[in-house]
Amino acid sequence: MGPTFFVWTVLASLIFVSVSAFNGRNAEPAKTFIVDLDDPPMQRWQKVVLSAAVDASYYKQGIDKLLKAALSSEALVELVEVIAKDIEKFIPQPFADEIRGISQATGIPLGDVVIANIIYDVSAFGSSGNKACTSIVTADKSGKIYHGRNLDYEDPEFLKNLTIQVDFHQNGKSLFMATTYLGYVGVITGSRHGAFSISGDERDSGEWWQNLIAVAEKSDITFFHERMILEKCTNFKEALTEAMSTPTIAPVYYIIGGIKPKEGAIVVRNAHTLANVTMLGMDQTHPWYLVETNYDPWKAPPASDDRRDAAIHAMNRVGQDEMDAEMLYKVLSVPLVFNKDTTYTTVMSAADSSVYRTMIRWDGPED
Template sequence: MSGRRNSEMMKRLPMMVHSINKKSRGRKTSVFSEVVVCCTQTKMSRLAFCIFLTSTVTIVSTQYVPPYTEECRTGMYPPQGPTFKGAVTWYTVDLDLPPSKRWAALMSEKKDEIASMIKVIKDLADAFVPSGKLIEFVDSILPLIVDTLPYPFNEELKGIAAGSGVPLGEVTLFNLFYEVFTVCTSVVAEDSDGNLIHGRNLDFGLFMGWDMKNKSWMITEKLKPLVVNIDFRRSNHTVFKSTGFAGYVGMLTGMRPHSFSLTINERFSMDGGYIGIIEWLLHHRDAMWMGFLTRTVLENSTSYEEARSMLSQTKLLAPAYFILGGNQTGQGCLITRARTQSLKPLELNLKQGRWYLLQTNYDHWKEPLFLDNRRTPGMKCMNQTLQPNISFKTLYDVLSTKPVLNKLTTYTTLMEVSKGKLESFVRDCPNPCMPW
């Protein structure tokens, strides 16, 4: 498809989805035929677009609601009610131990949950490739990749496989997922006293097994029991804290107390994580896995400035957004990363009225995709909150407002660097709720 025709298609997409959804109200069986007609009439040459449109219309039609938004939530903190599934448990990882031993205690406790989640992934893979060849590839080829990964992550993955009883190839696959499937909302804000508050919703599992009966994502629901808070310690002192998933050695959400806080969001790009992974397999290994980079930054950087420099300059396997908060007024930035460079960095600027930065999964200088506009509702709620009122309480309210909270949301994390404070909560999004 030419660039011009592709642009015209994207302009027509909102009308197409609206028309299909309207026609199919009360007749779910007609959805697929309507999509086929749309794809045929537009002479589309990109199968991926038709797959995306089919998935979108199918899921939206099962919800029987338009893109669902609501008034900004209030009074949600302390967490309670149907959107709250429980506080996240704390564990300790001793960095003085050999890498293969660091995760043993956690794996002993979470091995059944990891096995359950891996089974769902295998079932989804078998649905796409019924011969079982895909899982055979995972179990035979992916273990060979582990030794090419940087130390200590390669040894930690081997330890996780040994401790959980899950084959090494499947543990590796679990870790690779986060390079390409993370969809999130992150906010860093400065209160009137100059303190930085950093929050995020971690959304994961897009297009990975939609449960028509329960109106939920299978992988998302299997990940929720794996959410853990981890205190990484060396010489019996905290180095950094994080919220993540048991079995994953990279970092998506973390804080180095009294220094900086960090979250990562996926950046959709044609030069995406798949390209970087393929290059790695072809022995082009001068780039960094983004989860390993954030872990390295949290473990080794001692200041906001050092962290910002590493996140801005390191070559990556996948494009990403890094949202960084510091411990002094004005220390907050959004780093938009291509694989080899930083693009249009954005920083807090109180003189210009920019007391917060809110990032989803679209470049800040572009409009978000109309099917996935969490930015506008999120900014509306932040603007209503006002800087003098920003706190854990009010930021949790923002992150609890649909569609910022959605069917993909696994957990919400709140961090305050100056106090070394990190709180995380497993979430749920009762119907009606957007699938993403």
């Protein structure tokens, strides 16, 4: 038990306040499954969903609940269900066949799996009222980049039961790691080995009909696009350029970390257009890290949901000299940043594939 452990323990006891009420369970590591991109799309996810023994009725009930909570009216729910019935028109390949394969293997109706995969793109807009996620990119004292995120969403227990890590393989080797939910073929959190890491945070901006216009204009489904960034881009610069330049259906924050000092960015997108980019080092008050929750970086967060300042306070108390993967996990576990809607916490570093870890947050507060 050396001096590093002692320093970590003392800092943790000074900095991090326990959340007052817990569910009585410890956080658990997410199970890891392999998806081989060289397999036919229909087959890629079948072993995963069969191994995980997804219950069709439980899945349908959960998706129905999420859909009704995410959308503001029955009319919108009905519209989404219409979209879900025409998979070829709205879902590009290879994603359409991957979704078909999941439906075929599980017996879950195809429309339900489609809805699960497009729910973000039809629910992220200015008046949706959803709050989801905290992402942090930080450099340690040597300049090594770490990237952490909490994913918060409605009905967290349902999503915790579906949380998995996926090791995407290509040409016989691991290409990138990702964290997702069973039945969801997009990627919201991922790290390409030796290249970059990326996470997506919800941005509630614009009007719901702007998302539909973006659909008609053939913009990319937001987190299918993030997965394609992980598949196609080979370094931070390429990933940043792709995140900035490719139109997405819904507004979103893409948070990207690299493998070199100062490789970090928050890409702010509207539906279909780029809104802003903030690079690591731009904020001179804390040039060694970036924090993004669900509010534009140039605006103050509302007092009712100030996860950003809670994270900034914790990061400053830790300091760059003590930052590492374990400390970043601790920052993501402070109250407000860690809350009743947190489904999982992932800490990753594209420079070091051994860092990648997703914990399902059963240890969260009850209310």
